[in-house]
Amino acid sequence: QKEVEQNSGPLSVPEGAIASLNCTYSDRVSQSFFWYRQYSGKSPELIMSIYSNGDKEDGRFTAQLNKASQYVSLLIRDSQPSDSATYLCAVKNGKLTFGQGTILTVHP
Amino acid sequence: NAGVTQTPKFQVLKTGQSMTLQCAQDMNHNSMYWYRQDPGMGLRLIYYSASEGTTDKGEVPNGYNVSRLNKREFSLRLESAAPSQTSVYFCASSLLEEWYGEQYFGPGTRLTVT
Numbered sequence: 082q083k084e085v086e087q088n089s090g091p092l093s094v095p096e097g098a099i100a101s102l103n104c105t106y107s108d109r110v111s112q113s114f115f116w117y118r119q120y121s122g123k124s125p126e127l128i129m130s131i132y133s134n135g136d137k138e139d140g141r142f143t144a145q146l147n148k149a150s151q152y153v154s155l156l157i158r159d160s161q162p163s164d165s166a167t168y169l170c171a172v173k174n175g176k177l178t179f180g181q182g183t184i185l186t187v188h189p
Numbered sequence: 190n191a192g193v194t195q196t197p198k199f200q201v202l203k204t205g206q207s208m209t210l211q212c213a214q215d216m217n218h219n220s221m222y223w224y225r226q227d228p229g230m231g232l233r234l235i236y237y238s239a240s241e242g243t244t245d246k247g248e249v250p251n252g253y254n255v256s257r258l259n260k261r262e263f264s265l266r267l268e269s270a271a272p273s274q275t276s277v278y279f280c281a282s283s284l285l286e287e288w289y290g291e292q293y294f295g296p297g298t299r300l301t302v303t
Contacts, residue, residue, distance in 0.1 A: 113290045124279055124294035125232070169232070173290040176247075179232040 084108060085172050087180035096189050100157040104170030104180055107151070113173040114146055114153045119182065120166045129155060160187040191215055193295035195280050201301045202270045210265040210298050212280030220283045221263035222247075222292065223255060225276040232279070238263055239286040270302045 086105050094100045102116075113132050117125040131137045131144040131153065143156040153172075157164055167182040193214045202208055214221065223235040234247030238257040252274060254266045263282075267274060277299050281292040 115290045124297050125292075126294070127291055130291060171290060176234070177290050177292075181229065181231040 083180075084178045085170055085180040087168075087170050087183045089181055089183060091184040091186050093186045093188060094160050096160060096162060096187055098160050098187075100160045100164065100185055100187065102155040102157075102168050102170075102183050102185065103152060104154065104172075105152045106170075106172045106178075108172070108174045109148075109151065111148075111151075111172045111174040114144070115171040115173070115177075116142075116144060116153075116155045117169040117171060117179075118166045119169060125169055157185075160185075162187050162189055193280055193282055193293055195278075195295035195298050197298060198296065199299045201303065202267075203303055204271060206270050207266065207268050208270065208300075209267075210278055210280075210300075211262070212264065212295055213262045214280075214282040214293070214295075215261065216282060216284075216293065217260070218282035218284050218293070219260070220286045221257065222281040222283075223253070223263070223265045224279045224281065225249065225274075226279060226297075227276050235265065235278075270300075272302045274300065275302045276300060 116129040118128045119125045129144040131146045137144045141158045145154045165187050169182045170180040196211045219240045222237040224232045233249050236255040238244045241260045256264045279297050280295040283292045
């Protein structure tokens with residue numbers, strides 16, 4: 082079982098819809114969780130971090146963490162074509178482990 | 190602020206050649222990291238430096254060496270390049286090792302080994 086798993090996609094949503102990206106992790110003692118966005122041919126960019134169970138909102142982005150079920154998700158409201166990118170989930174438990182990423186395409 | 194800079198942006202090497210990838214940050218961060226990114230494999234940590242004067246192996250250190258030259262600079266050396274080292278290499282930094290989930294990445298070096 083991979084330490085951090087994401088559906089590779091592509092996930093395609095229409096402009097204005099909610100995009101839901103999911104990530105599961107295997108190590109129960111993981112402490113911190115991060116979402117990075119990576120545009121094609123560019124470097125990853127941190128967009129959200131979450132440390133405790135529940136929701137954390139930042140603009141159109143909401144990160145959700147459920148440690149009991151060992152999953153973390155990212156919701157993007159009012160999706161825009163500029164949100165089209167690969168979204169990387171990263172989990173920290175001493176070391177930082179990245180998932181392989183989910184490709185999101187937002188079509189007009 | 191330039192953030193994290195990397196040189197070169199692109200490089201083609203022949204098998205057996207050596208090269209050094211350079212990384213510098215101007216954010217006064219203490220911790221720096223080298224990753225490689227391959228299709229289907231995600232980002233994998235090669236080496237990291239928690240603070241100036243220290244370096245540690247990551248997940249895939251074989252075939253690489255690093256030098257933390259000072260607080261700003263962290264270089265990655267390939268002594269004898271192999272085709273398996275064809276990849277995109279990213280340098281990253283974070284304020285402290287405790288915060289190393291919150292990393293800032295450089296633009297990357299695209300390396301091809303023939």
